[in-house]
Amino acid sequence: MRNGKQPYDTFSFLRNYGFLPNYAFPSDTTLLTMFNQDKSKYYDNWRSSVIAIREFAPHNQVYFLGNKYNINRAMVKSEGGELNIDNIYICENCNEILIDSASSNSTSLIKCPNCDAEIKLSSFKSSLRFPQMFSTSGPRITCDEENRQIKGYEITINYKHKKSKIVNYEIICDQNQIARISYEHNGNIYMVNKGSRIKSKTTNEIELHSFNFCSACGQWLRDNEATTHIEVCPKGGSERHLQKDFWLFIDGNHDVVVFDFPLIGDFDPTSYYTTLKEAIIQSIMLTYNLEESEISSFLNPVPGKNEQSIVIFETEEGGTGVLKSLLNTSLDRFDKFIENLFRILHVKSLEPYEETMDACITACYN
Numbered sequence: 001m002r003n004g005k006q007p008y009d010t011f012s013f014l015r016n017y018g019f020l021p022n023y024a025f026p027s028d029t030t031l032l033t034m035f036n037q038d039k040s041k042y043y044d045n046w047r048s049s050v051i052a053i054r055e056f057a058p059h060n061q062v063y064f065l066g067n068k069y070n071i072n073r074a075m076v077k078s079e080g081g082e083l084n085i086d087n088i089y090i091c092e093n094c095n096e097i098l099i100d101s102a103s104s105n106s107t108s109l110i111k112c113p114n115c116d117a118e119i120k121l122s123s124f125k126s127s128l129r130f131p132q133m134f135s136t137s138g139p140r141i142t143c144d145e146e147n148r149q150i151k152g153y154e155i156t157i158n159y160k161h162k163k164s165k166i167v168n169y170e171i172i173c174d175q176n177q178i179a180r181i182s183y184e185h186n187g188n189i190y191m192v193n194k195g196s197r198i199k200s201k202t203t204n205e206i207e208l209h210s211f212n213f214c215s216a217c218g219q220w221l222r223d224n225e226a227t228t229h230i231e232v233c234p235k236g237g238s239e240r241h242l243q244k245d246f247w248l249f250i251d252g253n254h255d256v257v258v259f260d261f262p263l264i265g266d267f268d269p270t271s272y273y274t275t276l277k278e279a280i281i282q283s284i285m286l287t288y289n290l291e292e293s294e295i296s297s298f299l300n301p302v303p304g305k306n307e308q309s310i311v312i313f314e315t316e317e318g319g320t321g322v323l324k325s326l327l328n329t330s331l332d333r334f335d336k337f338i339e340n341l342f343r344i345l346h347v348k349s350l351e352p353y354e355e356t357m358d359a360c361i362t363a364c365y366n
């Protein structure tokens with residue numbers, strides 16, 4: 001409790017203490033505290049971390065009750081000025097993520113554990129777990145011009161495979177394996193915000209600017225501010241308080257299913273797998289009566305092939321049972337899922353094969 005002046009917000013309270021179903025895991029939510037201009041009042045704004053990693057990111061602006069709040073500070077634990085920094089490596093070949101922290105040492109690895117590609121030690125990047133953020137309403141103190149140039153953030157989703165925990169399935173047709181599906185309970189999903197995408201004033205190209213922070217005063221600093229901050233830091237911060245050029249991340253344990261289908265026909269792989277991924281998502285939602293926010297997905301490259309892996313995960317941590325039941329062969333859910341998948345793709349019957357002609361044009365592109 002700070003001063004007890006903020007409006008009592010039951011919803012925030014319940015979410016904070018995990019009474020609301022979507023927020024059952026406190027690690028799953030992130031807090032943005034929003035101060036009015038003279039700091040006499042504040043509001044606590046909780047969001048699911050999956051959304052906060054973009055919306056509560058440094059230098060972003062949040063609109064609330066008609067006011068504009070600039071996200072300018074954070075509360076980060078530090079020991080004598082040093083932040084608890086982890087190092088993250090993302091494999092260029094397969095998108096596998098490696099993390100080097102106090103509890104898991106990855107810099108001793110020579111090869112990517114997922115695809116065997118060589119690891120470049122220089123590509124490990126300083127990264128900080130997404131902290132509690134602060135914002136202040138009112139016009140921004142630094143030049144607004146710079147803000148207008150922000151074209152969003154570069155955010156990636158990465159799956160850290162734990163091979164010993166993955167259960168593999170094959171889809172076999174006329175004795176030929178035509179697809180592979182894998183399932184991992186509580187798989188490690190990371191979201192990484194690599195920085196703001198800013199349009200260069202001189203070249204007009206989009207440049208990626210990762211984050212800078214002063215642990216003495218708790219301020220987020222733009223690249224030009226970081227170089228001169230020591231002279232103006234309100235808390236007299238020194239060089240050891242400055243953390244420059246790092247990423248922000250969140251991680252969670254989610255049930256994950258990966259679909260590996262071959263590329264059939266002469267299609268652009270990204271369009272092909274994006275369409276298939278969306279059809280799979282729609283079919284899972286239909287089969288289990290889910291909302292769009294309950295399930296998420298992305299594509300991973302398949303090294304050495306023109307193919308992509310479709311990664312589907314439950315957004316809630318800890319496993320809701322949906323993906324587990326989908327692959328439970330003693331249930332009929334998978335059959336139902338395939339049936340729905342064909343329906344979504346406008347297939348009328350399989351034997352003899354019949355499609356609803358022009359259905360996609362009339363149903364999906366209007």
Ligand SMILES: [Zn+2]
Binds near residue numbers: 094095096112115
């Ligand atoms: Zn790899």
Ligand SMILES: [Zn+2]
Binds near residue numbers: 216217234235236
């Ligand atoms: Zn400072």
Ligand SMILES: [Zn+2]
Binds near residue numbers: 359
């Ligand atoms: Zn269609």
